[in-house]
Amino acid sequence: xxxxxxxxxxxxxxxxxxxxxxxxxxxxxxxxxxxxxxxxxxxxxxxxxxxxxxxxxxxxxxxxxxxxxxxxxxxxxxxxxxxxxxxxxxxxxxxxxxxxxxxxxxxxxxxxxxxxxxxxxxxxxxxxxxxxxxxxxxxxxxxxxxxxxxxxxxxxxxxxxxxxxxxxxxxxxxxxxxxxxxxxxxxxxxxxxxxxxxxxxxxxxxxxxxxxxxxxxxxxxxxxxxxxxxxxxxxxxxxxxxxxxxxxxxxxxxxxxxxxxxxxxxxxxxxxxxxxxxxxxxxxxxxxxxxxxxxxxxxxxxxxxxxxxxxxxxxxxxxxxxxxxxxxxxxxx
Amino acid sequence: xxxxxxxxxxxxxxxxxxxxxxxxxxxxxxxxxxxxxxxxxxxxxxxxxxxxxxxxxxxxxxxxxxxxxxxxxxxxxxxxxxxxxxxxxxxxxxxxxxxxxxxxxxxxxxxxxxxxxxxxxxxxxxxxxxxxxxxxxxxxxxxxxxxxxxxxxxxxxxxxxxxxxxxxxxxxxxxxxxxxxxxxxxxxxxxxxxxxxxxxxxxxxxxxxxxxxxxxxxxxxxxxxxxxxxxxxxxxxxxxxxxxxxxxxxxxxxxxxxxxxxxxxxxxxxxxxxxxxxxxxxxxxxxxxxxxxxxxxxxxxxxxxxxxxxxxxxxxxxxxxxxxxxxxxxxxx
Numbered sequence: 001x002x003x004x005x006x007x008x009x010x011x012x013x014x015x016x017x018x019x020x021x022x023x024x025x026x027x028x029x030x031x032x033x034x035x036x037x038x039x040x041x042x043x044x045x046x047x048x049x050x051x052x053x054x055x056x057x058x059x060x061x062x063x064x065x066x067x068x069x070x071x072x073x074x075x076x077x078x079x080x081x082x083x084x085x086x087x088x089x090x091x092x093x094x095x096x097x098x099x100x101x102x103x104x105x106x107x108x109x110x111x112x113x114x115x116x117x118x119x120x121x122x123x124x125x126x127x128x129x130x131x132x133x134x135x136x137x138x139x140x141x142x143x144x145x146x147x148x149x150x151x152x153x154x155x156x157x158x159x160x161x162x163x164x165x166x167x168x169x170x171x172x173x174x175x176x177x178x179x180x181x182x183x184x185x186x187x188x189x190x191x192x193x194x195x196x197x198x199x200x201x202x203x204x205x206x207x208x209x210x211x212x213x214x215x216x217x218x219x220x221x222x223x224x225x226x227x228x229x230x231x232x233x234x235x236x237x238x239x240x241x242x243x244x245x246x247x248x249x250x251x252x253x254x255x256x257x258x259x260x261x262x263x264x265x266x267x268x269x270x271x272x273x274x275x276x277x278x279x280x281x282x283x284x285x286x287x288x289x290x291x292x293x294x295x296x297x298x299x300x301x302x303x304x305x306x307x308x309x310x311x312x313x314x315x316x317x318x319x320x321x322x323x324x325x326x327x328x329x330x331x332x333x
Numbered sequence: 334x335x336x337x338x339x340x341x342x343x344x345x346x347x348x349x350x351x352x353x354x355x356x357x358x359x360x361x362x363x364x365x366x367x368x369x370x371x372x373x374x375x376x377x378x379x380x381x382x383x384x385x386x387x388x389x390x391x392x393x394x395x396x397x398x399x400x401x402x403x404x405x406x407x408x409x410x411x412x413x414x415x416x417x418x419x420x421x422x423x424x425x426x427x428x429x430x431x432x433x434x435x436x437x438x439x440x441x442x443x444x445x446x447x448x449x450x451x452x453x454x455x456x457x458x459x460x461x462x463x464x465x466x467x468x469x470x471x472x473x474x475x476x477x478x479x480x481x482x483x484x485x486x487x488x489x490x491x492x493x494x495x496x497x498x499x500x501x502x503x504x505x506x507x508x509x510x511x512x513x514x515x516x517x518x519x520x521x522x523x524x525x526x527x528x529x530x531x532x533x534x535x536x537x538x539x540x541x542x543x544x545x546x547x548x549x550x551x552x553x554x555x556x557x558x559x560x561x562x563x564x565x566x567x568x569x570x571x572x573x574x575x576x577x578x579x580x581x582x583x584x585x586x587x588x589x590x591x592x593x594x595x596x597x598x599x600x601x602x603x604x605x606x607x608x609x610x611x612x613x614x615x616x617x618x619x620x621x622x623x624x625x626x627x628x629x630x631x632x633x634x635x636x637x638x639x640x641x642x643x644x645x646x647x648x649x650x651x652x653x654x655x656x657x658x659x660x661x662x663x664x665x666x
Contacts, residue, residue: 032456033455033456033459033460033482036460037463040460040463040464040467041463041467041477042467042470042471042477044443044476044477045476046442046443046476047443047476047478050476050477050478050479051479055479056443056445056478056479058442058443058476058478058496060393060399060442060443060496060498061394061396061397061498063394063396064394066393066399066496068443068445068478068479068494068496069445069481070445070446070447070479070480070481070492070494071447071481072447072448072449072481072482072483072490072492073483074449074483074485074487074490076485077483077485078483109379109391109393110379110380110389110391110393110401112389112401112402112403112494113403114403114404114405114447114492114494115405116405116407116490122366123365123366126366127366127369127373130370130373130374131373134373134374134375137375138375143377143378143379143380143383143391144374144375144377144383145380145383145389145391145401146383146384146388146389146401146403147403148402148403148404148405148492149366149405150405150406150407150410150411152407152409152410154407154487154488155487157405157407157449157490159403159405159447159481159492159494161401161403161445161447161492161494163391163393163399163401163496165393165394
């Protein structure tokens with residue numbers, strides 16, 4: 001759910017296309033809201049993990065806690081209904097929340113849908129959205145438990161809440177990175193607006209397999225941008241991060257966008273800032289990282305792109321090994 | 334959550350004021366969507382109770398199932414942000430979902446919020462919404478576990494998901510009414526648009542106390558209209574219902590609306606159809622009903638307004654005892 005309210009306008013997908021004006025103050029607004037919430041929200045004995053991670057961990061009974069995550073998607077910000085099959089929109093709405101469960105290295109169990117439907121297309125649209133969700137739910141053994149629908153004269157709004165459970169190794173939080181940990185990522189980055197943001201596979205299997213087999217210190221999924229989400233895991237962990245930018249795995253779609261932009265933005269720019277890659281950033285102790293890179297134990301490539309540092313902030317190493325500041329870029333581009 | 338998608342446009346509050354055009358085809362659309370969902374949604378071993386009740390019952394672990402309910406509220410349909418304190422809006426968004434847990438005679442445990450905020454009022458509005466939710470969450474010992482926010486140029490949309498647990502007596506479903514059961518209701522009906530729809534107390538304590546002490550066969554909360562929700566509990570239970578309309582407890586606000594309308598609608602019309610009373614309709618075997626009416630064991634009055642019947646459909650008894658059809662009216666008025 002980006003359970004820190006960091007999701008505000010956080011999907012860069014359509015912003016890049018100019019659908020939504022840039023809004024840097026918004027980011028500050030959201031940070032302020034999170035800070036306010038941390039102070040204001042009452043603590044509760046059932047809250048094992050509240051505001052500030054990809055999902056909350058709530059103790060509902062005697063057993064281990066339940067992961068809860070919600071994501072809200074709106075037409076014009078997270079998708080353009082006029083241009084895509086509604087089934088892909090429904091699929092994305094579920095996949096985004098599943099990605100939050102992956103970021104906690106948890107198992108998804110059930111989902112409920114809240115939908116506000118444009119009046120004129122109601123039934124047909126509702127069915128197609130569900131048709132898009134069902135195969136993904138079946139793929140990951142998620143029970144679709146119901147929901148609530150409303151209609152209005154406005155655009156489509158979808159809200160998907162997913163419940164899950166951490167494994168016996170506990171949830172993979174975002175605040176556990178330590179100086180010296182390797183920064184490992186799954187997959188490639190950038191250019192997801194060309195289709196990946198709708199059709200991606202949440203890294204559930206990968207997260208479970210890696211969390212079971214190796215020592216992981218922290219994890220986050222890349223929803224708002226590789227550099228921005230990396231800065232979040234670093235900040236939550238009280239450390240910094242230095243990125244070997246030449247090691248960042250770049251998606252073909254990012255190269256394509258760079259070519260189209262005529263050099264205004266490089267493929268690396270896209271990889272660092274586009275967001276909605278829904279890949280994982282992991283903080284891994286060096287020995288385990290070495291092993292993981294040698295093993296390559298999951299279907300998607302694992303790449304080391306840098307280290308967490310005791311010095312706070314986000315840094316890049318250029319080809320000569322010099323350290324320069326790396327801007328944490330995401331949706332506000 | 335009106336976990337049957339019956340909530341479509343289902344809040345009559347503002348429709349009565351002409352904010353949203355009447356839309357009878359919409360109701361049919363929604364019924365069709367529910368029917369479609371029942372056929373189409375895969376069954377799942379974790380789903381103890383899926384589509385068709387006020388909340389789903391999902392088995393997340395070895396223990397008893399977890400109640401899950403979601404409600405989506407939109408500006409212009411469920412409230413008018415220009416006219417009310419946002420704290421009352423936040424409070425309502427949580428209270429509506431808590432009422433679904435009450436309808437299952439469950440205990441609420443945790444809630445998450447999904448919000449789409451109008452860009453210009455973001456932070457201030459988000460804070461006020463939370464300020465409205467917090468006291469209600471504290472009153473019912475609900476852990477506020479986080480959420481997701483987005484901003485856009487459209488109106489405010491709120492989605493609240495509440496998790497709860499049934500008691501040792503199990504969830505109070507809506508499909509358990511039997512012919513001969515008394516129809517008991519809590520509180521008064523009608524005119525909630527004058528304020529009750531924002532400031533009501535979900536009948537959590539009442540439902541728990543009654544479910545513990547008496548034999549209840551079925552229950553539902555009145556979100557869309559007394560007659561409409563009564564027709565739902567009857568239909569789900571495979572029976573009909575006859576209402577002694579003279580026994581229906583009428584809220585003062587309903588009388589006030591009737592006076593204002595100059596006789597176009599009676600106070601009883603309002604009581605039967607306004608909706609958003611968020612009172613409970615209970616199906617109770619006769620002996621238990623008699624005892625409950627004598628005991629009056631909760632702070633809010635209990636009233637018997639009729640009986641469930643083996644003959645399907647919704648009926649009213651007039652003063653001479655004749656049975657006439659009673660239209661199931663709710664938001665489509």
